[in-house]
Amino acid sequence: MRKIIMMLAMLLAHTVYGQNTLPQIALPLHSTAHFISPQPVKYVDISSKDIIGDLPVPNILRLKFRDTVSSFKDAVVTITGEDFIAQYRIVAGTDESPAMIEIGPENCRPLDITSPGLTQDQLRKICLGLITSSEKHPVKKVSDLGMTAQVNRLYTLGDYMFIDLGFRNRTRIKYDIAGIRFSIDDKKVTKASNVQSIEIKPLYRLMSTPSFATRYRNILVFRKMTFPDNKVLNIELSEQPVSGRVITIPVSYKKLLQADIVPVE
Incomplete structure (x- = not known):
């Protein structure tokens, strides 16, 4: 290009x-x-x-x-x-x-x-419209060590995938975000297998929030992704400095196929 x-x-x-x-x-x-x-x-x-x-x-x-x-x-x-x-x-x-x-x-x-494709300004406007939707009935939810992570909604528009993420900190210690990593990994990993992890980068993220005390929500945009059924999309939130409060949300390809279409006004 x-x-x-x-x-x-x-x-x-x-x-x-x-x-x-x-x-x-x-x-x-x-x-x-x-x-x-x-x-x-x-x-x-x-x-x-x-x-x-x-x-x-x-x-x-x-x-x-x-x-x-x-x-x-x-x-x-x-x-x-x-x-x-x-x-x-x-x-x-x-x-x-x-x-x-x-x-x-x-x-x-x-x-x-x-x-x-869509410009950064167009992606921003779409994400701002999506983030006003309800967080009820999440697609996937995981809790551990006082932290809750969930995929609120999945949306698709042409060659784009929009992932609405939400995190909740139920502890009294502020969470300093080291990063949110997205990777496609094998569902089942054995000692004898060669682990293949493919990291994918978002094209756009609505907000860049360094830390949160109780709640954090963001929408990230990716190019359309496909992977076989024996793999899973892992979304990992990690804390800085090195911390045990790392939480991962596995999202199956079936969930991605059930993504909602971005509402067009």
């Missing part, structure tokens, strides 16, 4: 560079300009070595001139998000030139790659 984005950016730059069709941005001579994107920035191309840039946070591109620049005419910067591509013509400005530039829809072109 990255190669496709690069080729599209180069083609677009070749088509319009040198023409007056690109929005022009005056880059301050002795300070930094920040491009604010409505989505996390996935790819950046700067046509001139006289300009350097970085991503201090996922949705901000920071640009400035190199200290060694003696003369500069212009350049093109290409910025892509999850579903858009934008280009700007960069010219030398003054110290009074604007330091913040918002990437608006008027300067964006849709980025249509063969199988477009």
